[in-house]
Amino acid sequence: MEYTFSDKLAVMKPSAIREIFKSLSDPTIISFAGGNPNPLSFPVEDMARLSADIFANDAVKALQYGITEGYVPLREAVSARIKAKFGVGTDDDTTIITTGGQQGLELACKALCNEGDAVICEEPSFIGALNGFRSNGARTLGVPLKADGIDVEALEALLQTEKRAKILYVIPTFQNPTGITSTLENRKAVYEIARRHNLIILEDNPYGELRFAGEDVPTYKSFDTDGRVLYCSSFSKILSAGMRIGFLCGNAELMSKVIVAKQVEDVHTNQFFQMLCYKFMTECDLDAHIQGIRELYKGKCERMLAALDKYMPKEITYTRPEGGLFLWCTLPNGMDSSAFVKEAVARKVAVVTGSAFCCDANGTSDSFRLNYSMPSDEDIERGVKILGELAAEILAK
């Protein structure tokens, strides 16, 4: 038979990034393309021990249906942690466990947006979120991300004409793909604009725990007095990505609809690993574990920056992240990065073209993303050297 798809899905294609993953079976390719945490960040021995404990002492609870909101002790532990670390959560808020941070983003849009409503995003932004919004029929509209955060004048200008904006989606800390951290001044200005235009702010903070330089900047949620901010994060970058455990915190009324939406997507998140996360948080030293990841990524980021400083022509600019997994390189004179990226892959170095992160699915970009959490130190040096030589060749043309 001939298939007819829903309008919202008919226009969607698989994420360019995940397609790149699939094509990366060639082991001779140096990949700066992924977004995976380094496997050294998985506390395998502790998790194995805690897992054996659960099977020995609490197996039935771990293998039986749980409630949609999540395993209560984990929700309480997460609430306490994000309150202490990020000032997130008030007496009016509810925290639920989601199947990775991705689900939290998708559910927020599903609960709030009708088809045709707009989600305003940083340009560039995280492709998984953009596609999550599109899958609900929302339009993704980009506002340029500058070195200090969203361009507030461009945001204000957009909102003068766009009357169906419901959500402002931000990754204010170590943004994916750019590595940029918005300043507090920028966040306050953006919050005031969101207030004037009655927008929900969806704050995505998957990398917030991974600061290896500089000082924490207060989260949007920490100074939210209106119940306007939904705060989304996960354990993917600090314990395990494959277990798919995230969380979402926001005003209880808002969350009540998110919970209904989650109930019909997957009933609840894997119960065993919710219990495992809780045990890790209470029986192991999560802070010490995260400190180890920070040091690992600090070293890798510094190495990548040193290689870029050494090999890249000075016309190529790049961000200097204080945490997270990514940095962002920009070619001069608005040059489209797609030819550069294609040639880089031909020379066995994979990076992700900036167009993959455009809010307009057909957009182009002068930039590309580099991941430093996964490659070995040697590959960082070798790969950046190849990219630098390629850039020099292209600029010489």
Place this chain on the structure above:
Amino acid sequence: MEYTFSDKLAVMKPSAIREIFKSLSDPTIISFAGGNPNPLSFPVEDMARLSADIFANDAVKALQYGITEGYVPLREAVSARIKAKFGVGTDDDTTIITTGGQQGLELACKALCNEGDAVICEEPSFIGALNGFRSNGARTLGVPLKADGIDVEALEALLQTEKRAKILYVIPTFQNPTGITSTLENRKAVYEIARRHNLIILEDNPYGELRFAGEDVPTYKSFDTDGRVLYCSSFSKILSAGMRIGFLCGNAELMSKVIVAKQVEDVHTNQFFQMLCYKFMTECDLDAHIQGIRELYKGKCERMLAALDKYMPKEITYTRPEGGLFLWCTLPNGMDSSAFVKEAVARKVAVVTGSAFCCDANGTSDSFRLNYSMPSDEDIERGVKILGELAAEILAK
């Protein structure tokens, strides 16, 4: 701030069943209300051993991001099993792993239905599916389920006037909530109607492995020549519900959009438990394990039927399932079951009112659902006796 929700979510309420779960903290209540598999069906020792193996030998793969379609060895093992057991899957088909069967149902609707499109369902039907369809803005339209399957005349009549029907949702074997298994003759007639009206058939078979009497009836998917049937099932009732591992099989073109939709819902399903399922399927005796569950449920179902035969006034009718977890009791003369159910809970026996399974969210029902997988043998006897006495009192009025 005041919140405005999406139209599709604004009208939805939490599932009555899950709300009942929450209120069942009173240990003196005999519950026939749940849908949980019996914990005796969880192969804890084997799972603990396989889990330790994964941590020892393959931890990085289990804790790292995986691909959206699912862990390839598990997909292959599932494909082989459903082909052998249920005739499911052709060379044109793809099988993916989902976060429980629930996600498969929700994704199918998301990929196919625009808001306002109709999903035709058996009346009564599984509330989780109904709400999954509603959460995508689809209308759920019921066609009465009779003892041999969907009322084909009523289905044909509905399709004469309903022009936006996209999906026909069926649970043909040990249906939830009724326990009814459709005959092959009925299935063939329904398939022909679906073909004439260009409907996708979403075949949900979570209980198919749990036959304890009678003979298997061929699945819709086994005689599907058009690529019209999407086949959904899960490991929830045969290994563990809490791990949230399901699967969906259908034509590769159709599945390609489902995969895009899944990618943006949760990236992929818990990788560790996908690997655990695969190991169980290949290193343990899944058939022998399932045979044990069948015998357990056979005993419980027979006990519940014997108690109903003994205690229920003859005006109350009920189904005699050949497998699955549920049976369905109907009061005489179209009597609304809600008062009966309320009084039963007051007498410390919980059942689910039939109205919870109505395709029209405001529908009423003369029936209620009884679960026999969870209660103890003693509770079955005691609880049915209380229900029988209550029914006699109500009929005497």
